[in-house]
Amino acid sequence: MKISFIIPSRNNLKFLKWAYDAIRKNQGNHTVEVCVADDASTDGTWEWCQSTLQTDSEFKCIRNEGPDRLGLVILNDRLINEVASYDICMIYHADMYLCPGALDEIEKYIGPKRVVSLTRIEPPLHPSGPEKIVRNFGIEVEEFDEDALLKDLQEHELYIKAKTTEGVFAPWAFMKTDFQEIGGHDVLFAPQSKEDSDIFNRFQLNGIQFIQTWRGFVYHMTCRGSRYNTFSGGAAGQDSPEWQHTTTVNSKNFIRKWGHFIKHDQYLKPIIPPKYDIGFVIRNCNLELLELLEPWCSNIYVDIDPSAYIEREQPNTKFNLKDRIRPYMYNDTEKPNDIVIEFYADMFSQTAFNLIQNAAEWFAFQELQPGEYEADIFKIKVNRVKTYEKNLIVCQKQ
Numbered sequence: 001m002k003i004s005f006i007i008p009s010r011n012n013l014k015f016l017k018w019a020y021d022a023i024r025k026n027q028g029n030h031t032v033e034v035c036v037a038d039d040a041s042t043d044g045t046w047e048w049c050q051s052t053l054q055t056d057s058e059f060k061c062i063r064n065e066g067p068d069r070l071g072l073v074i075l076n077d078r079l080i081n082e083v084a085s086y087d088i089c090m091i092y093h094a095d096m097y098l099c100p101g102a103l104d105e106i107e108k109y110i111g112p113k114r115v116v117s118l119t120r121i122e123p124p125l126h127p128s129g130p131e132k133i134v135r136n137f138g139i140e141v142e143e144f145d146e147d148a149l150l151k152d153l154q155e156h157e158l159y160i161k162a163k164t165t166e167g168v169f170a171p172w173a174f175m176k177t178d179f180q181e182i183g184g185h186d187v188l189f190a191p192q193s194k195e196d197s198d199i200f201n202r203f204q205l206n207g208i209q210f211i212q213t214w215r216g217f218v219y220h221m222t223c224r225g226s227r228y229n230t231f232s233g234g235a236a237g238q239d240s241p242e243w244q245h246t247t248t249v250n251s252k253n254f255i256r257k258w259g260h261f262i263k264h265d266q267y268l269k270p271i272i273p274p275k276y277d278i279g280f281v282i283r284n285c286n287l288e289l290l291e292l293l294e295p296w297c298s299n300i301y302v303d304i305d306p307s308a309y310i311e312r313e314q315p316n317t318k319f320n321l322k323d324r325i326r327p328y329m330y331n332d333t334e335k336p337n338d339i340v341i342e343f344y345a346d347m348f349s350q351t352a353f354n355l356i357q358n359a360a361e362w363f364a365f366q367e368l369q370p371g372e373y374e375a376d377i378f379k380i381k382v383n384r385v386k387t388y389e390k391n392l393i394v395c396q397k398q
Contacts, residue, residue: 001107002031004084008075009094010039013048016066016094026100030107033058037075040066053236066250071191072226077184090173091196095097097144099153105216106173109164115203117212120142120220121149125178130369131167131212131267139221148257149219159284168265169206182206186395188257188318192226193243193248196379197262201270205393210269217298249316253296256319257392260360274387279337281328284345294325296356298337303328304324339363347377 005023009016016036025031038045049061060083076361080089088110102118109116123136135152138144138390167208182202189195204210226243255261259278263271272379284287285302290309294300310321341359343352355376356360362375373380 001088001103001110002033002086002088003088003090003103003106003236004033004035004080005082005090005092006035006076006079007092007094007121008037008039008072008079009041009045010069011041011043011045012094013041013043013045014141016045018049018144019092019094019096019098022097024056026098026102028101028103030103031058031086032103033060033085035079036061037079037083038063039069040073046075069191073185073187073190073192073195074316080179080184084176085262087135087176088173089176089179090171093220094169094375095221096171097146097149099219100150103244104242105213109211109213110173110175112175113178113207113211114211115167115168115174115178117193117210118216118218119212119214120169121217122220122222128169129266131165137219140306141221144219145220153217159343164165165212165214165267166210166265166269168203168210168270169268171218178203178206178208179207182393183395186257188253188395189250191246192250193246194254194262197264197270198254198257201258202393202395204270205390206274212267252295253317253319256317258389259296260296261357271390273394274364274376275389276360276363276387277338278359279340281340281342282345283343285328286345289345289348290325293356294321296323296359297341299324299326301326301328338384338386339368340383342381343377344381352377 007016007019020034023034034056034204035302036059038049040063046060046061046063049059049063052059053061062075062083064075076091077269088106090106099121105118106116112246122134122136124134125139137146137149137152148246182199184199185195185196189198199386200210226240251261258272260273261273262388263273265271279299279301280293282293282301285304287304287306287309289305290300290302290306291313293312294309295389306321307323314321355378368382368385370382370384373382
């Protein structure tokens with residue numbers, strides 16, 4: 001098998017070298033091209049890349065000169081579309097150790113309309129889950145216990161409790177043509193955060209089968225290039241302010257795009273509710289409620305001046321907030337949304353917010369027909385029943 005590893009990295013050289021060495025040590029009889037994007041690093045990453053170019057014919061690299069980062073969304077796609085030589089690629093993180101035999105498992109399952117994930121073995125820095133194995137073989141390169149990990153892999157049957165499940169997460173391998181067919185990552189989520197959940201939704205809607213092999217592994221020190229990156233003010237188990245900002249911003253963008261927050265089953269296979277065209281009509285609104293509810297609809301009609309919110313929030317999204325937020329005095333003929341939900345702000349409660357967050361599932365369950373309905377504090381007018389999630393499969397590059 002010929003495969004291109006896709007690895008953006010920013011001020012993460014210690015882990016990048018560790019990951020690279022493991023790839024070369026454990027790639028088996030496969031042809032592995034390592035494609036690295038240096039995202040304006042200042043820790044010697046580019047110098048290491050230039051040196052590695054001299055000794056490794058299957059190593060390629062590009063550089064963002066900076067000073068600002070481009071992030072995973074831009075650099076993953078550049079590496080895939082402009083740098084990678086092979087038809088099979090794998091999104092890979094610089095804080096991962098490739099275990100022996102892992103690429104044999106990729107080869108076993110990869111093909112058109114298939115995305116294959118290796119199973120992660122992680123130290124206990126995150127909550128446990130059935131999609132991964134939590135065992136501590138070190139959280140820093142200097143303390144990584146390779147011998148103990150390899151011995152454990154040989155001895156413990158828990159690593160092969162299932163042949164495959166349907167989860168999807170990094171590292172994930174795919175056919176380049178399947179990636180390009182849906183337009184790659186959506187720049188809405190640049191520089192990073194939630195871009196993976198978005199593309200997994202779009203893959204699934206486009207007929208991709210997800211396969212997680214439980215006989216191919218990486219040891220993952222987790223989030224060392226982003227969330228826990230020391231350069232950005234993070235540490236092992238400690239979120240960086242940069243990551244806190246991007247995950248907050250892109251959580252809202254995910255909701256704006258899909259009409260719901262990220263949903264998946266226990267193995268992280270996406271669950272994708274229908275996407276409806278919903279308009280909120282809020283009487284006696286205030287800025288706090290506008291900020292809370294704007295992402296959850298296509299349009300929001302309010303009886304206050306939204307300019308302060310728009311000025312503050314517009315830099316965080318590519319959605320046109322002036323188009324999304326409209327004055328309440330619009331009459332019914334000027335509210336073109338398929339579903340219009342009207343309510344008073346002073347009656348809003350946590351129960352009402354819970355209904356909004358799960359509106360898509362509720363509408364689908366009720367098998368709505370055109371007409372007028374009431375639920376809790378809401379008056380609901382259904383003009384037509386149509387869903388739009390399949391319109392989101394292909395993202396248009398901006």
